[in-house]
Amino acid sequence: MKLYDFKMAPNPRRVRMFLAEKGLSYADVGIEVINVDIAKGETFGREFLKINPYGGLPALELEDGEIISESMAISRYFEELYPNPPLMGKDPKSKALIEMWNRRIELGLYNSIALSFQHGNPMWKAVVNQVSEFSEVSAENSDKEFYKLDKRLAQTEYVAGDEFSVADITALCAIDFAKVIKRRIDEEKHPHLARWYKLVSARPSASV
Amino acid sequence: MKLYDFKMAPNPRRVRMFLAEKGLSYADVGIEVINVDIAKGETFGREFLKINPYGGLPALELEDGEIISESMAISRYFEELYPNPPLMGKDPKSKALIEMWNRRIELGLYNSIALSFQHGNPMWKAVVNQVSEFSEVSAENSDKEFYKLDKRLAQTEYVAGDEFSVADITALCAIDFAKVIKRRIDEEKHPHLARWYKLVSARPSASV
Numbered sequence: 007m008k009l010y011d012f013k014m015a016p017n018p019r020r021v022r023m024f025l026a027e028k029g030l031s032y033a034d035v036g037i038e039v040i041n042v043d044i045a046k047g048e049t050f051g052r053e054f055l056k057i058n059p060y061g062g063l064p065a066l067e068l069e070d071g072e073i074i075s076e077s078m079a080i081s082r083y084f085e086e087l088y089p090n091p092p093l094m095g096k097d098p099k100s101k102a103l104i105e106m107w108n109r110r111i112e113l114g115l116y117n118s119i120a121l122s123f124q125h126g127n128p129m130w131k132a133v134v135n136q137v138s139e140f141s142e143v144s145a146e147n148s149d150k151e152f153y154k155l156d157k158r159l160a161q162t163e164y165v166a167g168d169e170f171s172v173a174d175i176t177a178l179c180a181i182d183f184a185k186v187i188k189r190r191i192d193e194e195k196h197p198h199l200a201r202w203y204k205l206v207s208a209r210p211s212a213s214v
Numbered sequence: 215m216k217l218y219d220f221k222m223a224p225n226p227r228r229v230r231m232f233l234a235e236k237g238l239s240y241a242d243v244g245i246e247v248i249n250v251d252i253a254k255g256e257t258f259g260r261e262f263l264k265i266n267p268y269g270g271l272p273a274l275e276l277e278d279g280e281i282i283s284e285s286m287a288i289s290r291y292f293e294e295l296y297p298n299p300p301l302m303g304k305d306p307k308s309k310a311l312i313e314m315w316n317r318r319i320e321l322g323l324y325n326s327i328a329l330s331f332q333h334g335n336p337m338w339k340a341v342v343n344q345v346s347e348f349s350e351v352s353a354e355n356s357d358k359e360f361y362k363l364d365k366r367l368a369q370t371e372y373v374a375g376d377e378f379s380v381a382d383i384t385a386l387c388a389i390d391f392a393k394v395i396k397r398r399i400d401e402e403k404h405p406h407l408a409r410w411y412k413l414v415s416a417r418p419s420a421s422v
Contacts, residue, residue, distance in 0.1 A: 059365075059366075072307065072311070074310045076313065076314045078317060079311070082309055082313050083306050083307070086305075098294035099280065101291070102282045102287045103287070109284045114268065135355075140347070143345055143348075157267075
């Protein structure tokens with residue numbers, strides 16, 4: 007298999023971390039890595055758009071030539087192939103709750119950070135019709151999402167409950183990515199988020 | 215179970231259609247419907263935020279009091295309980311490809327329509343820091359997404375391939391919702407999308 011990847015970007019990190027939590031490296035699952043430089047605009051170049059017409063990383067090319075893009079779709083593929091330990095739940099209720107939390111993080115926290123970055127950073131000028139006022143509004147939205155997640159983590163050990171799940175991977179990748187819009191966890195304002203961040207950042211999968 | 219619902223909104227429709235595709239009605243699965251009026255701001259009222267702190271519909275309250283929000287999380291819950299016919303795939307590859315297409319539609323088409331609406335319609339003034347220029351940009355993005363989906367549907371019968379799936383539900387609900395930003399399928403510009411729209415709109419689930 008080929009994985010179109012860019013080490014510095016947050017979405018490819020989600021898949022790398024997901025596999026590491028399964029105890030697997032790219033080599034273990036037979037992945038050859040192909041680097042596509044987002045910063046140089048390669049994901050929106052003619053060559054890459056043939057691979058993923060939606061222009062995002064990561065993208066996984068299977069042996070039969072089929073392409074799977076979207077980090078959660080690739081993660082689900084590996085969840086099905088390597089079910090242990092489960093990162094997307096093990097019964098109808100836990101599967102639904104993990105999906106819910108993963109989406110709350112994606113649609114709230116992650117999306118507000120990504121939109122603020124895409125509408126505010128010159129790197130995105132060629133592919134995004136930038137609205138700088140919206141970049142500001144999105145950054146302020148991300149502040150609210152930091153508070154909401156802090157409130158949640160006052161109640162539970164991990165994002166989706168008592169156990170580590172894909173929702174923690176999404177949240178960690180989002181929060182580390184937030185440095186591009188100059189947002190960080192503040193131990194005084196977000197004590198529970200800070201507690202969780204230390205816990206999750208210390209996992210070996212966080213530094214692959 | 216209780217389902218917090220609003221008949222006119224696109225996300226609740228996704229769950230209703232999903233269940234109908236399983237041959238099930240709300241009554242069949244033991245759902246009592248509680249109406250929450252988005253247009254009157256009830257989803258962001260104090261009472262409802264106790265049920266879903268993220269303020270969205272639909273939300274499913276289980277017998278044990280647990281709440282599942284996010285239409286895809288609720289759909290996944292029902293997919294697990296009632297696996298036939300499968301709407302989220304039946305093997306690792308089809309599960310991943312359906313998840314990919316569903317996300318492409320959500321993050322591209324659906325999101326651009328929803329953001330344009332939320333930043334442009336007075337109904338959202340109280341909860342969204344509106345940027346009217348961004349509403350315009352998002353509507354233009356949705357135009358591009360109509361073309362991308364048309365191109366895809368030139369190659370396949372349904373959004374994710376040869377079989378109807380949850381990705382078709384998401385796409386149909388998004389396209390019908392697009393009337394709020396005055397976007398419709400144009401048979402000349404989007405012939406393949408128009409072909410698919412007729413096919414999918416004729417399913418009994420599309421009118422529940």
